[in-house]
Amino acid sequence: MSEILPVGIDLGTTNSVIARIAGESVPEVIPNAEGESITPSVVWIGERGVVVGTDAKEQMSEGNPDTAAFFKRHMGNLSLPFFLGAKQYSAVDLSAFVLSKLKRDAEERLGRPIAHAVITVPAYFEDPQRNATIAAGTKAGLDVLEIISEPTAAAFAYGLHQTGREENILVYDLGGGTFDVSIVRLTPQEFTVLATKGDHGLGGKDWDDILSDYVLDRFRDEFGVDPLSHGLPRGELLMLAETAKKTLSGVMSTVVNFHHSGHRLRLELTREDFESRTSHLMEATRSLCNEVLKDAGLNWQLLTGVLLVGGSTRMPMVTDYVRQMSGGAPLTGIHPDHAVAVGAAIRAARLLDERTPHKPHFRLPGPKKIQDVVAHPLGMISETDDGSRYTNSIIINKYLGVPCSNTRPFQLYTSPGNGNEMEVYLTQGESTDPVDCTVIARWHAAGIEHDPSGLQVIDVEYSYTGNMTVDATARLRSTGRTIPLTKESDLGDLSWIRQPPRRKGKRQHITAYLAVDLSGSMAGAGVAAAQRAAREFVQQSDLSKCSIGIIEFADRVKVTCPACQDAGQLESAIAPLEPHVLCSRVGVGNAATPFATAHQILRDVTGARFIIVLTDGHWSCCPQAIQESVACRADGIQTIAVGTEQSNADFLKQISSSEAGSFYAKQHEVVGIFSSIARELTETAGGTKRALRLK
Ligand code: AMP
Numbered sequence: 001m002s003e004i005l006p007v008g009i010d011l012g013t014t015n016s017v018i019a020r021i022a023g024e025s026v027p028e029v030i031p032n033a034e035g036e037s038i039t040p041s042v043v044w045i046g047e048r049g050v051v052v053g054t055d056a057k058e059q060m061s062e063g064n065p066d067t068a069a070f071f072k073r074h075m076g077n078l079s080l081p082f083f084l085g086a087k088q089y090s091a092v093d094l095s096a097f098v099l100s101k102l103k104r105d106a107e108e109r110l111g112r113p114i115a116h117a118v119i120t121v122p123a124y125f126e127d128p129q130r131n132a133t134i135a136a137g138t139k140a141g142l143d144v145l146e147i148i149s150e151p152t153a154a155a156f157a158y159g160l161h162q163t164g165r166e167e168n169i170l171v172y173d174l175g176g177g178t179f180d181v182s183i184v185r186l187t188p189q190e191f192t193v194l195a196t197k198g199d200h201g202l203g204g205k206d207w208d209d210i211l212s213d214y215v216l217d218r219f220r221d222e223f224g225v226d227p228l229s230h231g232l233p234r235g236e237l238l239m240l241a242e243t244a245k246k247t248l249s250g251v252m253s254t255v256v257n258f259h260h261s262g263h264r265l266r267l268e269l270t271r272e273d274f275e276s277r278t279s280h281l282m283e284a285t286r287s288l289c290n291e292v293l294k295d296a297g298l299n300w301q302l303l304t305g306v307l308l309v310g311g312s313t314r315m316p317m318v319t320d321y322v323r324q325m326s327g328g329a330p331l332t333g334i335h336p337d338h339a340v341a342v343g344a345a346i347r348a349a350r351l352l353d354e355r356t357p358h359k360p361h362f363r364l365p366g367p368k369k370i371q372d373v374v375a376h377p378l379g380m381i382s383e384t385d386d387g388s389r390y391t392n393s394i395i396i397n398k399y400l401g402v403p404c405s406n407t408r409p410f411q412l413y414t415s416p417g418n419g420n421e422m423e424v425y426l427t428q429g430e431s432t433d434p435v436d437c438t439v440i441a442r443w444h445a446a447g448i449e450h451d452p453s454g455l456q457v458i459d460v461e462y463s464y465t466g467n468m469t470v471d472a473t474a475r476l477r478s479t480g481r482t483i484p485l486t487k488e489s490d491l492g493d494l495s496w497i498r499q500p501p502r503r504k505g506k507r508q509h510i511t512a513y514l515a516v517d518l519s520g521s522m523a524g525a526g527v528a529a530a531q532r533a534a535r536e537f538v539q540q541s542d543l544s545k546c547s548i549g550i551i552e553f554a555d556r557v558k559v560t561c562p563a564c565q566d567a568g569q570l571e572s573a574i575a576p577l578e579p580h581v582l583c584s585r586v587g588v589g590n591a592a593t594p595f596a597t598a599h600q601i602l603r604d605v606t607g608a609r610f611i612i613v614l615t616d617g618h619w620s621c622c623p624q625a626i627q628e629s630v631a632c633r634a635d636g637i638q639t640i641a642v643g644t645e646q647s648n649a650d651f652l653k654q655i656s657s658s659e660a661g662s663f664y665a666k667q668h669e670v671v672g673i674f675s676s677i678a679r680e681l682t683e684t685a686g687g688t689k690r691a692l693r694l695k
Pocket of ligand 1: 012013014015016174175176177203204242245246247249309310311313314337
């Protein structure tokens, strides 16, 4: 028998499950002390101390105020304490009680200590909730090997029975409190999550709420009495509703008998009626399924099957929906209540075996590798280019494989002494408005030394770890010194995000347009170099203080990305610049010049403004280009020209602000030139501190 005992834990909103690998390869759920394979995630603090599970759930339904459930919905929320008995508890404390019970009962049953665990979370959990889950595990005395997403864990469990062919499956996970949907590609070697969506405010409880409200309304209508204001515990009504809901999963109609204040309500309920009353909830899961399929570039017909996970998928309306959309029955072979914990146990066993590859303890079939993806883009709060409001500037795009990282420069204006501080507010969310995103943490660095130029550039590396939590490290560009960063989870009052930023006098926003020549002669290596150069330029620019736009030109001019501070949006404009893509969007000749278009856009923009042209040849409209570039400069817009191949050095000089702003280069040098332009713009803050010195 194996000496070590890694476990997988499904820490659910309504129920939790713990599993292990028995012997070398048999996944098995470990029952709790009461002999149940599922432990209700309910805590009761009574005279017996902390009680978790069925007894606590009963106390709750009787209206005992010293009980708590559904606290998983509040993980990572520090401002929402639970009061049980005379004490205050956080969602982390309560989750730690659940984990301790699972650990203790499993240890007693197996007669061995448990140290290592993989714990699952909804795929849509953000950084604070994932960190809170790790904290709960640590508090329960567990070494948390990894946090994995519930649908991914379910796919692991399914993978044990994998046929060996490539499969694209949709994991539909509807539990008691959360809904997650992921598209996973399974090959004999690897699990790849292609896309994921979710709503952690949608679950079986919402179906119960609708049913209990219906019972309550009918009771009020019939007897003119409101049971809730006459001492009825809400929990009792919810239990009644949940029982009726579960009954309707097996039969077409049921009778709800509800007694209160001397009155008796007899309510006949059909499945059809229940389904129509809750159809908007099904609709919410439907639209998330469609969105995730679209994100993965698939449709129902291209799926190999649908995996149903979570207790609420027992509702016939879910299976009917899956049949209707996919044209077949859901995939079988996994237990909807156990699959997530079993998948986590498989992952835990594999992770421990990876630590001792020469002496594996387990022999598990199915794919070994796992590739999960970023579910929420990572961004930072910065000011818009006109300084009128705050914006969410994306640093790491959605659906990048984890772990991943991105380094971004940060400009800090310094004063003499070492008292300079840097603050970065990181967000998770897709909107450009930070109000619609979750501000996950404030990263703070103190003691930054003054630079004689008055500006320090700090290169900050932001990363998503394998647990999909966020990390950041910082380095001072001038000295290479690593700057210690502290992560403050308590963000305090964030109402300032809604206010206009307070302008700091010396701060000057930069707006730069990259104008890329896409005439026929650029096809192939020229376009490839332009794509790399544009990416490098974005990478090296501080998007919290700089907006970048992209213009393509040949016979026509097209603004493919208006100036923005969003790395994701810019990447979407840069990605199509593939060498094999014909530049037909703007023609193949060289009749157009980008200056007038850029001039028009930049005319009313405040701050430092730049047009940076990349070209490989001589244009048929040179005199017009020179004239237009002169007009730009007359309006204070600086122009920079980078030319390769057939470019004419004199022409480049004539369309540039200064000789130092024109470059004749070999194709392979272009990336380096764009990198230095971006760095120079960052380090001179748009030329406000000193004249732009481009070498
Ligand atoms: P989970 O979080 O996966 O344990 O799922 C718990 C949810 O599944 C709760 O909302 C239960 O009411 C629901 N559930 C369990 N069994 C059934 C059933 N037979 N029919 C409908 N819902 C069910």
